[in-house]
Amino acid sequence: MPxxxxxxxxxxLDWGWITLNDLKQDVVSExxxxxxxxxxxxxxxxxxxxN
Known part of the structure; x- marks a missing residue:
């Protein structure tokens, strides 16, 4: 990834626009x-x- x-x-993430759970879901979604x-x-x- 660039x-x-x-x-x-x-x-x-720092600004609170996404959460750790959002990032984890992006890993699950590849x-x-x-x-x-x-x-x-x-x-x-x-x-x-x-999960």
Whole structure:
């Protein structure tokens, strides 16, 4: 994923426009990888909490 898109996700998360659950859903939908999730949030993706 291009760095610009990752930065946009980070900003939207910081601003409260999206939530961690939104990002987890994007991983489930394969719009983001687990590595993208970690780059955006600084946290490892946990499949058990994505439901």
């Amino acid at each position: 760095e610009l898109l990752l930065e946009m996700y980070k900003e939207q 719009l983001l990888t687990t590595e993208n999730y970690k780059q955006i949030t600084g946290e490892n993706y946990d499949e058990e909490t994505s």
